[in-house]
Amino acid sequence: MNCVDFRLKELDVEHFEIREVLRCILHTVLFHRALGLVRPKDIDLELFDITYVQCGDVEVEKKIDEKIEHFIERVEKHPNKKNEICLSFYEVKNKQATWFSNKVERLYWEQWYINLNVAQHPKAHSSKSHHSKAVVDPGESASEERNARRAALELSLREVLFQIIKFVNEKKDHVPSVPNLEGVSFPYEITISSSSDSAFGMEMFKRMLQTGHPSILS
Template sequence: MNGTHATVTIDIVLDRQNTREILCALLHAILFHRLFGTIRPQTFEVLDVTMPGVADPTMEQLVEEKVETFWKGLENVALKRGEIAVTLSKKDQRKAWLGITTYEEEVAWEQWIINAEIRQPKSEKERQQFNQNLAATLSKSLRVMLSHTSSEQGRSAVPPITNSDVSPFPLKISVRVGGAELG
């Protein structure tokens, strides 16, 4: 956790075959735990791990777009690694010059960072071991999500919810590959 908001990091090594599916599932799982409006749940089965998700067309489109941006960004770099960050913010009223006027400022209250690297198994035996490790990493990621969101720190980070929108807080998903933010 940094000085202003909680940061939860998930490190994962993927192969080309499962990258899109797993990143979509991870983003959906984060959103499932951090969208506070009325949502329809859905599940994703990835390598025999059941991941929760959100059945909302706007969120599904956002997730698909960001994963596709990540995927296309990897085509242009030698090191096949990058990050996808989900930042949740609240709107605070700030006083402007001499306190005469006010303005709204978005202040992050939590950030989830998925550090992803793509490697390719070379043999069938290596692929089996790779998939077992990947499934274990997905399960561990779910445990991290659950323990953070159910912890005192995770619950106390959530600002007051003032509306029933699917996402009552400003939500931003950013993609970085090769040190540059994409899309």
């Protein structure tokens, strides 16, 4: 099976913006991969003038929030690295049973890569950025800089949402038939890596070959 990769535009964010940005992107992708009847829920972002749609499933929301917390923990441990989240969809295939287990295999058919470049010290930057601008009012300069950066991020986030819509509308042939499984989405998983993790590519390749007992909302 051929796996289709979608790489979304890299976003420059500050630490306090991570949750909203990732929720918006991950839920948007999952909404477009929703199965059957869902209860769409409009969500207005607090930091940006953007509204996105969730599937309205508590388990999906919980899983995404857990992964976002793991992502934030990784950012705090590796502040100088670009960090990436990969949302992968797969099919579950039964492999030949043995005496000890009935193994299943994950066949990946789509992967979404989300890259965030998180500012290292946003608070210090905001408070000290005016020292080299003696002519301009410090408070006004810092405020203008923050507003300009926030406007640029909002524009970029909108571009990412349009990217998602464009991708799902243009590429459909690789999407498998609807599985006879419970859940609001195709089986999926969310993995996290840093840009310097040289083993990440090989890890993902090995994961495509590995066996296990996946759950739908893993």
